[in-house]
Amino acid sequence: MSQPGSQIPPLINLSNSIIAGGTFNQHIDQRQYLHSGERAGYARLVENVATAALHDSVHVVDPPKCHPNTRVTIIQTIIDWASSATLDEEVNQKPILWLKGGAGAGKSAIARSVAERCSKEGSLLGAFFFGAADPTRNHVGRLVATLAYQVCLIVPEFRDIVSTVIEDDPLVFSRSVGTQFTALFIRPLSTIVANQPGTVKVPRLVVIDGLDECRGGSQRDLLFALQETTSSTTFIRVLVSSRPESHLNNAFSSSRLVHIHYKIFLDDDYSAQEDIRLYLDDKFGEIKEGHVFKHKLPATWPGPDIIRELVYRSSGHFIYASTVVRYVESSRHRPDQRLDVILNLRPPFKDLPFTELDALYRHVISKAEAPSTVVDILAFPILYGTGVVDGATIEKMLQLEDGDVEVILADLQSLVKIDCKTMYYGESVEVELLHKSLGDFLCDSQRAGDFYLDPFTVQVHHTTRLISIVSTTFEHWGIRALDDKATWLLAADEIIVPIQIESRGSVHGVSGEKHSYVYSDFLQAALQFPTFNLIKQMHTDLDRHQHEYASLFNFLSAYLRCLHSVVGV
Incomplete structure (x- = not known):
């Protein structure tokens, strides 16, 4: 606290501190600005900056960045697009690029690497990195102020114009994101370009990362504001990265955005696996050279087969590989023993290896x-x-309505891929896991908690349900309803599993693991199943040949094998 009559210390040169990678106090006293001759409007602007959202912010510990020599093609593609240097003229004309990918695919690392490189090359106009857990950057309230502040550092003429706007409208930061973009971004830039054509070089690229981490319903409004920005100032390029959430898919597919954006889907990036292999090779090499227990490591550790397995488990997502490295490189443990935990070759230490990944899945x-x-x-x-x-x-097995699977998983598209196909029997939806380790998470009770699924218990339930569906369908609608268009019968040999039930009702999976459940529902369904009548009708149906009941034969074969495995039946 300054004593009465003491002189207020001079301000740090904010321009130099940010460009050099420094930082400043987000809550700066306006009196210091006024004392140093700074305008009140600019002081208000600085007050509304989210410092943690800057690409070089000191407030973000260990920010994600691409490992050297990885993601090279994607980064160069983005930079070429930003400078209209791609070979595809149609791509050059699109002012917005949507970089989308599943959870942990490396979107933020790519966006930050692009921002850093473009900043060094003088082509970055501004960047904003959303963060769901940070109250200063999990909403759009500080977005425009943060971008405008960065433009002030790059284009000095911009500062006076924006300061005047804020002084004329002190409540501008309480207005909609679209209004803020117009008042604090579009008009000032347009004025500078119009008044000094050719004399002021304005960078082109704006980077907005983690749009899915922006709370509330403002994401669509922000995208439409970006559309207005790029249509009003045609030299601006905007890189937006996010997960492929359903509402964002809908927004980018709207008439306002569909024709003006170029899309890169990281889950289709087949070079990611090779990049992950390079990352793991480099990181394990660093561990072998610099770890405190490096003398305990076998000469051939970890070996190409283990690297190959880790690359496979990563499913093209860097978050898995980086989680493995952080766990293995612990200075308090032997790296080879920690890697054995990852590979399920030994019990885990007190700190579980996939805590960060599990939190992501659970969220x-x-x-x-x-x-x-x-x-x-x-x-x-x-x-x-x-x-x-x-x-x-x-849907048939879980007694859901037609189309429910696609609707229920709409918000899970950062973890699963929903593929719609046209089959001979109609439209089909297939669900594919984007993360192979998601299954490991859900099938581990310690990791999944309330989301845990016991594989054998679930399979017995599915088996019971399938038996009951066939029985009920045959009873009410006859054998013709169980034809080859009943797609749920085609999966019978996968769903129906061997079951071993002892006389006391204890149940074992085929692996021998004992389950303390009494599967009375399964036994009841089997006792009520009309095996004889079903087979009899299949052989006495004069209007149809037996091969026309191929799917039903498939079910009966699996069902009878299942009964054969049950002790005492």
Whole structure:
């Protein structure tokens, strides 16, 4: 606290501190600005800056950035687009680029690497990195002020214009994001370009990362404000990165945005696996050279087969690989033993290896409207594999309405891929996991908690449900209803599993693991199943040949094998 009559200390040169990667106090006393001759409007602008949202902010500890020599093609593609230097003229004309990808695909690392490189090259106009857990940057309230502040540092003429706007309208920061963009961004830039054509070089690129982490319903408004910005100032390019959430898919597909944006989908980036391999090779090399227990490591550790397995488990998502590295490189443990924990070759230490990844999975699933139903649906691709069981089968098995799978998983598109296909029997929806480790999470009770699914218990439930569906369908609608168009029968040999039930009612999976449940529902369904009548009608139906009941034969074969495995039946 200054004593009466003491002189207020001079201000730090904010321009130099930001450009050099420094920082400043977000809550700066306006009196210091006024004392140093700074305008009140500019002081208000600085007050509304989210310092943690800057690409080089000191407030973000260990910010994600691309590992050297990885993501090279994607980064160069973005930079070429930003400078209209791509070979595709149609792409050059699109002012917005949407970089989308599943959770942990590396979107923020790419966006930050692009921002840093463009900043060094003088082509970055501004950047804003949303963060769901940070109250200063999980909303649009500080977005325009943060961007405008960065433009002030790059284009000095911009500062006086913006300061005047704020002084004329002190409540401008309380207005809609569209109004703020117009008042504090579009008009000032347009005025500068119009008054001094050719004399002022204005960078082109604006980077907005983590749009899905912006709270409330303002994401669509922000996208439409960006559309207005790019149409009013044609030299601006905007890179937006986010997860492929349903409402964002809808916004980018709207008539206002569909024709003006270029899309890069990271989940289709086949070079990601090679980049992850390079990242793991480099990181394990650093561990072997610099770890305190490096003398304990075998010469061939970790070996190409283990690297290959880790690359496979990563599913093209850097978050898995980086989580593995952070766990293995712990200075308090032997790296080879920590890696054995990752590979399930030894019990975990006190600190579980996938805490960060598990928190991500838990957060995404819990945001869904019906998390328990989401887990029930995800059990199918986890247990039976991609493409084996389609959406119609899942809906039949879980007693959902037609189209429910696609609707329920709409908010899970950062973890799963929903693929719509046209089949001979109609439209089909297949659900594919974007993260192979998601199944490991859900099938581990310690990791998943309330979301845990016991694979064997779930398969027995599915088996019981399938038996009951066939029995009820045959009883009410006859054998003709069980033809080859009943797609849920085609998955019978995958769904129906061998079951071992002892006389006391204890149940074992095929692996020998004991389950303390009495599967009376399964036994009841089997006792009520009309095996004889069903087979008799298949052989006495004079209007149809037996091969026309191929799907039903498929079911009966799996069903009878299941009964054969049950002790005492």
